[in-house]
Amino acid sequence: MSKYKLLALDMDGTLLNRELEISKNTCEWIHRAIDSGIVVMFATGREVQSIERYVKQLGLESPLVSVNGSEVWTSPGSLLVRHILTEEWMKELHGIAKDQGCRYWAYTVDHVFTSENWPEELERPDGDPWLKFGIHCDEPVLLQALRARVEALGHFEVTNSSPRNLEINPRGINKASGLREVCRLLDIRMEEVAACGDSLNDLEMITAAGLGIAMGNAQEAVKLAADTVTGTNNEDGVAQAIRMILGE
Template identity: 50%
Template sequence: MSKYKLVALDMDGTLLNEQSEISAENAEWIRKALDAGVIVSFSTGRGFQSALPFAEQLGLDTPMITVNGSEIWHKPHVLYKRTHLSSVYVKRMHELALKHGEPWFWAYTTDTVYNKEKWIDPAAGYDSYHWLKFGYYTEDDVARNEILAEVQSWGALEITNSSPWNLEMNPQGVSKASALRDLCELLDIDMSSVVAVGDSLNDIAAIREAGLGVAMGNAQQAVKDAANAVTLTNDEHGVAEVIKRYVLKG
C-alpha cells in the first residue's frame, strides 16, 4: 500500500501536454494509482466545466479542486465548498484592466467565464453575479508589474499565476493549498499523505504543504525551488513518472 493516499494534479502544464491532451502514459499510470486505492484529484485553475471533460476521459469519480481552490467538489457534480470573490474587487480589477488597455482579462463566475471580448451586461451590474476568480494576461512586463503592484497594495486578494505572463486573483486565503486542507479533512487523511504536482505559482502553496511536493520539469523556477522533487516535463509524461517513482514505487 502506498504511503501516499491522494495525488493532487494541476492540469495545464502538468497533467496536460502542450496540445492540452492527456497522454496515454499519464492515463495508464493514473489508472494504476486508482487501482491501488490512491485517490487522484485535479487541482486546477480551470473552472469546473473546463476540467470536467478530462475527468470523464479518465473515468474519475474522485474529488476536484477548481478555480485555484475557490471550488471544491466531493466528486464531479457534487459541490462540497465554494468561496466567492467580492464584486467590489472584481469591479476594481476590471477598471484597472481598462486603464491599462492592452492586457487580456477574464473572470470566472459560478456559471461561466467573462473576458475582454464578452463582459457583463450591463457593465455596472457586478452584484448580480457570483464571482470566483479574476485574471490578467500580458507579455508586457511593465504593465503586468504595475497591475501586480496596484492589486497587492489593496491587501485583500490571493495573487498567483498559471503562466509567467498572467496574474490570477482569488479571495484572500483561498488557494489550492487551502482547498487541499479542506479536502483532507473531508476524506479524513493527513496532508503528509498528499502528493501535489504543478508548474506555476498557483501550485506553490500546495507543493509546500503536501507530504511530497513535485514540480514539473517545465515549471517556473520558483516552483522548482519550493518542491521536494522535480519530475519530467508535461510533454515527457511527468505525471506518469511521479506516480511510478514516488506513489507506486516497489
C-alpha cells in the same frame, strides 16, 4: 504500499500535454495509482465545466479543487464549498486592468467573461457569483507593477498560470486551502498528500503537501520550492512521478 494517500494534479502544463490531452501512458499510471489505493484528483485553475471531459476520460469520482480553490467538490457535480469575489472587488480589479490597457477575463459559476464581452453590470444573479479574475500582460515590468497594486489592496490572493498573467482569488483561497478541505473530508493529513504542478498557482499546494513535485517545464520558483522535479508535461512527467510514488 505508498505512504501517500492522495495525489493532486494540476492540469494545464502538468497533466495535459501540449495538445491538451492526457497521454495513454499517463492514463495507465493514474489507474495504477488508483488501483493501489491512492485517491487521484484534479487541483486546477480551470472552471469546472472545462474539467468534465477529463474526469470522464479517467472515470474519476474523487473530489475536485477548481478555479484555484474557489470551488471544492466532494465529487464531480457535488459542491462542498465556494468562495466568491464581491462586486466591489470586481470593480477594483476591472478598473486596474482597464486603466493599463491589459487583456482581462473572469469566471463566474456559469460564464467566462473577457475584455471582449465584459458585462455592463457587475452584479450577478443568485447562483452565478464571480469566482476568479485574470489579467494578461506581455510586459514583465508592467505585470509586476500590476501585481503589487493588486496585492496592496489587501483582500486578494494573487498567483499566475503563466509568466504572462495574474490570477486573482479571494485572499487565503488557493489550491492548498482547497486541498485542506479535501483532506478534512477524507480524513487524510496533508503529509499524506503528493501534489504536481508547474505554475505559481501550484506553489502553495506544492509547499503544503507532504511531497511537492514540480514538472520539468515548471516556473523556476516552483522548482525551487518542490521536493523533487519530474519530467515535463510533454514527457509524461506525471506518469514518472506516479512511478516514483509507487516505488516501481
